[in-house]
Amino acid sequence: MPARTSGDQHNAARHSPGQAFLVRAAWRLTAAAALALASAAAWAGNMALAASTHMLPQPAVPPGPAPVAAHHQGGLYRISRDGRVAYLFGTIHVGSAAFYPLAPEVGRALRSASRLVVELDTRGNDAFARAVDKHGSYAPGDDVRNHLPPDTAAQLTEALHDQGISVASMRRFKPWLLANLLLSMALERDGYRRSIGVESVLLADAQSRGAPVAELESADYQLALFDTMNDVESERYLRETLRALRDGSALRRAHAVVAAWSSGDAQARDALLQDATRGGDAVADFTRRVLLGRRNPEMVAHIEQLMRQGSVTFIAVGLLHLLGANGLPQLLAQRGYLVEQVY
16 A cells, blocks of 8 residues: 555544544444435444443343244344354344334344354444545545535535535545435434444444454445545535435435335335446445445455354344345355345
8 A cells, every 4th residue: 555645644633523523423324324315225424322232132042043924124144054153134224213122033143143243343433533534535735625516516515504514624525425424414313313223232232241243344444435436426426415315315215224124025125225226326336336246245255254263143234235136145145055034
């Protein structure tokens, strides 16, 4: 990797406390944000939130969950080969009180596992701050408006002002990061909370039990994926997000994500994947090529490494990663694993 310049060596601490809070608050929702805009999705936000364990069922621990006929949140799969077992659970990265408690099968699977694996452990701040500085910020002295057409810059200014935020305070952040920030704020206003997102609840449960936690990815990796956008792609991503916020389609799609996750309905989940990835707009293209097309095979490779270690593992990933021919269950089955849908 090229050496960083003296200007680059300033880390995220050079952003004001208000800036740092807003961006951290946004990132846990980036996936939920990206997918809500594409019509479904999930990723990234607040790195220091706790949730209470009363949101998880607390039954006795049997060997594993039995298949059930009823629909439940997300989707739960049992993955096995050569005596090694993992559970794969589909999540969304925001929450509301109505989400809990999670299905009893999820609680039983959690307690049969010796560790929790999540896309990203959001309990720390330092790695996230470094990643924002490295991938989500322009060099000192630069300004996001230098990278936007006047019309898009004006729309961004209006959207930030509507939230009581000055453009000057956000000028160093890249368009895709600002898009996710604004979308996350809209989701928060609509009642979806980072603090009780599904992963936050699972992480709090693991911490209360002293269970080890591992990551499939890192903050640096996730933000680096968004930073693969050039100026044209990043501007399109922002412009489409601003339009979806204005016309209400962003929240309508977010509601569809929550409904599909909450019901576990197979048709609703299939429709979610189609809506998130079809068409030629910037968000759908990025979801199809990068958020799913690139990440899913890499996640599978990491899951295989974890399963070779022998302990029973509970793996929580965004719901879209479970869906379709390129979903994690299908890719694991192709590699010779027995994949059983618990519900």
